[in-house]
Amino acid sequence: MNALNGWLRAYGAAFMQLLREPVANLFNLMALACAFGLGLAAVVWLGEASLGLTPTKGASLSPQVTLVLRGNVGEAGRGKLERSIRAEPGVREVRFIGRDTALRRLAKDLGDTRLIEGLGGNPLPDALAVTLSPDVPEARMDELLKGWQARSEVDEVLADRELVERLRRIGSALRLMAQGVVTLLLASGAVVVFNTIRLQLAGRQQEIELIRLLGAPAAFVRRPFVARGSLLALAGAGLGWLLAEVLVRQVAGWIGPLATAWGLPPPPTSVPAESGLGFLLVALLIGWSTAWLGVTRHLRAADRR
């Protein structure tokens, strides 16, 4: 209860100090808002959207497999095959494309029906278009393809593996890049908090020495600085959220029409609340732990002296 009261008092004092020294804190808050805001925007753009290339938003990374059926497979056999494939783990969707539908599409794509009419019949087979889950591992995909190829109803298995793998690698690279950028930005936020606390410690050196003489344990000395650091980081992240919201909206306005024209999913138009709240929590932890580390180092150095 005493400790809780102490923490409440420390946070109250830290809050008042933020209000009392608006100019001194403004630069720190601006630096933190930039670091955390850009980090949050990076998470929203690259981590969540990746211009439609991530598995969560679009189907672009979902491998497509076409099973060309043998001519002697009847409707009952096809239905059985379709059901058994749909039940396989890793399969997201199974769609039947009848030979007539396939011919109509071909004619439409060619734009000239004379060639089709000249064939004198429909040479195309029935097929099943199978969409796999975007996260299906390569080994599982191999297993599925081999299994389908071995089935008597299936004449040929056509998979767009190379393109899917390439897109998948691009998506992974983008995510990795996003993670790197976010890590760097969060680290720069931590540096800002650490330096602010270090300056505070230097300015209150005599006070710290005195209260330690009076019997203050390390936890008591740490408390106001940890409260200050975490509150500063939280306020910076709050402003950063606003900044990220503005950036995401602006960028959506610029590239939204372009994405639509290319048939890609639209870019995010705002920061999802769960991302923003998660970022606030991360910033709070960064501020808390960085300040804790700064004061602990300072006290250990003082003890050694």
Add this chain to the structure above:
Amino acid sequence: MINLQAVSKRYPGGSDVLAGVDLQIAGGEMVVMLGPSGAGKSTLLKLMGGIERASAGTVELFGQDTARLDPGRLALVRQQIGLIFEDFKLLADRSALDNVMVPLEIAGYSLAEARRRARAALEKVGLGAREKARPASLSGGEQQRLCIARAVVSRPALILADEPTGNLDAGQAASIADMLRAFHAVGTTVVVATHDPVFRDRLQGRAVHVEAGAVRATDTAANRKGVTR
């Protein structure tokens, strides 16, 4: 309460400040350490308060060897000690009341209780009307009384005072001596370092003569006339 056995203290790169000091102080005693500047009185007080560590020998405080205490336990021991400094060591950006509340906050008192006790301590040293004043606006005597209020507010078992009248005139020094005697009268152990024989006479405690880093002699108020200084 305090037991020093063969205690020596040497600062890095310096000579021995204390050498082979043996000294025992019982609970409830009033002890006045006398000696010229640089004799080692302040270092002795710092060792007694667990502020410094001895280079050799043992320092026992409340029955515990201070060298064996971890920082957390040492902090708890320090909470039982009231420290009075020659230079007051007050927090300049806080009011008199807030300064006196510091030891109570450390001890974990609620804000309301800490305020109540701090006000009572300020009343006791005659600063009840100055609770909102910053230390810089107080006179030297008032600052020392504020320092005393902070030292006694948590009712410590031991008061260590280092040259408490160093910056004060004779009248203020007499008032400080009376206060220390009042705390001693209610059972608090008081150890004072001073080079002022008048102040020592007013305190009327056991005198410990410190010279060149060693305890030369101890005497009481009753027999001090027979001691060679």
